[in-house]
Amino acid sequence: MTVAKRPVALNMTDLAERAGVSIATVSRALSGASGVSEETRRKIRMLADDLSYAVSPDAARLARGSSGRVAVVTPDVAHWFYASMLDGIVTGLRGTDLDVLLYEVKEERERRRFFEELPARRQVDALILVALPISDDERRRLDLMGVTVVMAGGTLGDHPHVRIDDVEAGRQATAQLVRAGHTRIAMINSTGTWSLEYAAPSARLKGFTTVLEEAGLPASMVVNRHWGSHGGVEGMSELLSLPEPPTGVVAFSDEVAFGALRTLRRAGVAVPHTMSVVGIDDHHLADMFDLTTVRQPVTEQGLVAGQLVHGILQEGEPAAPHVVLPTQVVVRGTTGPLPSLPGGPN
Amino acid sequence: MTVAKRPVALNMTDLAERAGVSIATVSRALSGASGVSEETRRKIRMLADDLSYAVSPDAARLARGSSGRVAVVTPDVAHWFYASMLDGIVTGLRGTDLDVLLYEVKEERERRRFFEELPARRQVDALILVALPISDDERRRLDLMGVTVVMAGGTLGDHPHVRIDDVEAGRQATAQLVRAGHTRIAMINSTGTWSLEYAAPSARLKGFTTVLEEAGLPASMVVNRHWGSHGGVEGMSELLSLPEPPTGVVAFSDEVAFGALRTLRRAGVAVPHTMSVVGIDDHHLADMFDLTTVRQPVTEQGLVAGQLVHGILQEGEPAAPHVVLPTQVVVRGTTGPLPSLPGGPN
DNA sequence: TGGGCTCACGTAAGCGTTTACGAAACGAGA
DNA sequence: TCTCGTTTCGTAAACGCTTACGTGAGCCCA
Numbered sequence: 001m002t003v004a005k006r007p008v009a010l011n012m013t014d015l016a017e018r019a020g021v022s023i024a025t026v027s028r029a030l031s032g033a034s035g036v037s038e039e040t041r042r043k044i045r046m047l048a049d050d051l052s053y054a055v056s057p058d059a060a061r062l063a064r065g066s067s068g069r070v071a072v073v074t075p076d077v078a079h080w081f082y083a084s085m086l087d088g089i090v091t092g093l094r095g096t097d098l099d100v101l102l103y104e105v106k107e108e109r110e111r112r113r114f115f116e117e118l119p120a121r122r123q124v125d126a127l128i129l130v131a132l133p134i135s136d137d138e139r140r141r142l143d144l145m146g147v148t149v150v151m152a153g154g155t156l157g158d159h160p161h162v163r164i165d166d167v168e169a170g171r172q173a174t175a176q177l178v179r180a181g182h183t184r185i186a187m188i189n190s191t192g193t194w195s196l197e198y199a200a201p202s203a204r205l206k207g208f209t210t211v212l213e214e215a216g217l218p219a220s221m222v223v224n225r226h227w228g229s230h231g232g233v234e235g236m237s238e239l240l241s242l243p244e245p246p247t248g249v250v251a252f253s254d255e256v257a258f259g260a261l262r263t264l265r266r267a268g269v270a271v272p273h274t275m276s277v278v279g280i281d282d283h284h285l286a287d288m289f290d291l292t293t294v295r296q297p298v299t300e301q302g303l304v305a306g307q308l309v310h311g312i313l314q315e316g317e318p319a320a321p322h323v324v325l326p327t328q329v330v331v332r333g334t335t336g337p338l339p340s341l342p343g344g345p346n
Numbered sequence: 347m348t349v350a351k352r353p354v355a356l357n358m359t360d361l362a363e364r365a366g367v368s369i370a371t372v373s374r375a376l377s378g379a380s381g382v383s384e385e386t387r388r389k390i391r392m393l394a395d396d397l398s399y400a401v402s403p404d405a406a407r408l409a410r411g412s413s414g415r416v417a418v419v420t421p422d423v424a425h426w427f428y429a430s431m432l433d434g435i436v437t438g439l440r441g442t443d444l445d446v447l448l449y450e451v452k453e454e455r456e457r458r459r460f461f462e463e464l465p466a467r468r469q470v471d472a473l474i475l476v477a478l479p480i481s482d483d484e485r486r487r488l489d490l491m492g493v494t495v496v497m498a499g500g501t502l503g504d505h506p507h508v509r510i511d512d513v514e515a516g517r518q519a520t521a522q523l524v525r526a527g528h529t530r531i532a533m534i535n536s537t538g539t540w541s542l543e544y545a546a547p548s549a550r551l552k553g554f555t556t557v558l559e560e561a562g563l564p565a566s567m568v569v570n571r572h573w574g575s576h577g578g579v580e581g582m583s584e585l586l587s588l589p590e591p592p593t594g595v596v597a598f599s600d601e602v603a604f605g606a607l608r609t610l611r612r613a614g615v616a617v618p619h620t621m622s623v624v625g626i627d628d629h630h631l632a633d634m635f636d637l638t639t640v641r642q643p644v645t646e647q648g649l650v651a652g653q654l655v656h657g658i659l660q661e662g663e664p665a666a667p668h669v670v671l672p673t674q675v676v677v678r679g680t681t682g683p684l685p686s687l688p689g690g691p692n
Numbered sequence: 693t694g695g696g697c698t699c700a701c702g703t704a705a706g707c708g709t710t711t712a713c714g715a716a717a718c719g720a721g722a
Numbered sequence: 723t724c725t726c727g728t729t730t731c732g733t734a735a736a737c738g739c740t741t742a743c744g745t746g747a748g749c750c751c752a
């Protein structure tokens with residue numbers, strides 16, 4: 001006597017027997033395919049319900065040739081930005097019959113390993129890369145998978161993508177300070193987190209410098225730090241230690257801005273009267289810091305990415321493969337008019 | 347002439363042909379099973395590498411009977427707590443050959459749908475529930491899946507779980523204020539987010555009241571709000587409007603505390619001199635708010651959950667199925683000694 | 693009344709693996 | 723040299739579905 005591996009699950013053959021029809025009919029009835037009378041279909045469906053039978057996705061996919069799964073690859077699940085993207089993707093895919101397989105590639109090592117072993121290989125119908133900068137070599141490996149690839153929060157060759165215009169975001173943030181009359185404006189930017197160049201920092205910097213030029217303001221101070229809150233703490237410290245500190249600061253991200261604000265609070269510098277700060281993101285805690293910022297629709301980007309994948313899988317090439325979502329200034333309390341006495345309190 | 351659905355992928359039979367051996371040998375060689383000479387194995391592995399062939403997981407799993415996947419079910423991917431849990435789980439599972447299938451059940455509707463349709467059904471070997479309160483009925487449905495179920499951040503019948511001691515967390519937070527000499531201590535708690543009772547709020551409340559009793563302090567004010575930052579904003583407003591406001595507040599979570607701090611800042615109430623605040627979590631931005639809090643190891647809980655699942659799948663029943671991780675006070679700037687002039691500034 | 697159509701359903705051939713079982717080859721002990 | 727045990731490998735039967743194709747049954751219209 002052999003013991004079944006999965007004692008509980010009954011299969012389609014069992015169901016067919018009890019329903020008194022062939023397995024093919026059951027398959028058709030349950031999958032919604034045509035070729036079954038409505039009555040038979042109903043009968044089978046009810047029976048399946050009663051016996052709480054579910055079609056084995058693995059077997060179905062083996063037979064059909066497509067997996068019904070999409071892989072999401074992200075550098076850091078825990079981080080607000082990626083988590084929000086993921087959230088958007090998942091909701092964008094809800095309702096479709098696509099499941100999400102999650103891969104995190106935190107460090108350079110893991111990322112190399114991911115592209116070498118391609119664990120998602122032959123497992124998914126599509127791949128969504130979340131703001132993951134990628135080398136040409138890796139792109140080639142990816143194509144080897146032979147699946148749809150979509151980039152969310154960046155670009156990737158000709159592959160479909162969703163993103164924001166980072167140059168514009170940088171412009172908007174900077175313009176907000178220029179408009180308020182500031183003339184000594186600095187930026188706490190963020191590069192070098194990845195060994196591969198991530199596009200956002202340089203794009204935002206470009207927006208920053210462009211606006212300053214257009215306003216006829218002198219080329220200004222830019223410090224580079226890690227793009228988390230601690231980067232902001234350090235960056236602002238450095239700016240404060242300058243002989244002639246700026247009166248306004250553009251932060252690469254809201255988290256950087258949070259850190260900057262903490263430094264300012266500890267240093268007793270009045271915000272926005274002595275120092276104005278503007279971030280980029282509209283982090284869900286930005287309101288708690290009263291932070292003026294440039295909102296980028298993160299969840300929506302994920303959502304669009306999900307829909308893009310769904311569309312492509314369903315009907316081939318997408319209508320609009322490259323989506324750029326708008327950003328927009330959200331004015332709160334950390335920006336204000338030029339201080340009357342530069343450097344002095346209040 | 348028929349067109350192949352997946353033109354690229356070659357299969358094990360192809361590989362076997364080119365290697366001049368049978369498909370069984372290839373399978374054994376690639377899976378690491380015994381019964382192949384080392385030389386043959388090496389040869390086959392090299393060939394597979396050259397042709398960049400990878401075993402089809404679906405087919406392998408169909409044949410083997412286990413999916414090699416684990417489902418993670420969480421109420422909100424974007425939220426710091428769940429995202430951190432997820433992060434821990436993913437890292438805990440890294441290195442094993444288990445993939446993560448992600449399911450988000452945000453609203454009551456979706457959650458009901460999840461348990462009715464069980465999309466993860468027959469797709470995974472195990473299920474990790476992330477702080478998801480569950481009814482008895484749903485638990486029964488779950489057992490019907492016939493897979494290992496692990497709870498992270500809570501309990502679930504006899505199923506293995508990882509969590510913290512929420513009563514203790516509540517105690518520690520409250521004790522921190524009592525120790526500082528506060529006598530009018532309030533709590534901004536959080537209930538009713540789910541239709542099902544979530545255990546943490548009542549447990550933390552219990553810790554709160556117990557400490558007050560032990561200290562001989564009068565039963566104190568407790569307001570209930572949503573457990574996000576806006577709940578904290580509202581909760582603190584309500585407390586401030588009291589005829590005799592407290593001098594110390596325990597917040598259900600750090601996010602609630604963030605909101606509370608914002609209200610205090612806007613109201614011009616000095617922290618910690620006029621009002622002390624302590625949170626629970628040690629959110630990664632807690633430091634930016636200078637928030638005193640009770641740290642709970644979130645990522646670690648996820649990590650343990652992942653390891654638990656891996657262990658169970660590998661060797662059956664786990665050695666220690668119920669893990670309780672310690673919490674610990676982190677003192678920062680939002681708590682201080684009892685104000686000399688209650689209610690007055692500074 | 694019969695020829696052709698449509699519809700509902702069954703038969704069986706895959707899909708790409710794993711694995712029980714058996715066969716061949718080889719070495720060793722007697 | 724014969725026999726027995728190992729080791730290495732091949733054969734073929736699953737695994738649980740989907741789907742191309744075939745077969746009757748029923749229907750319509752000439």
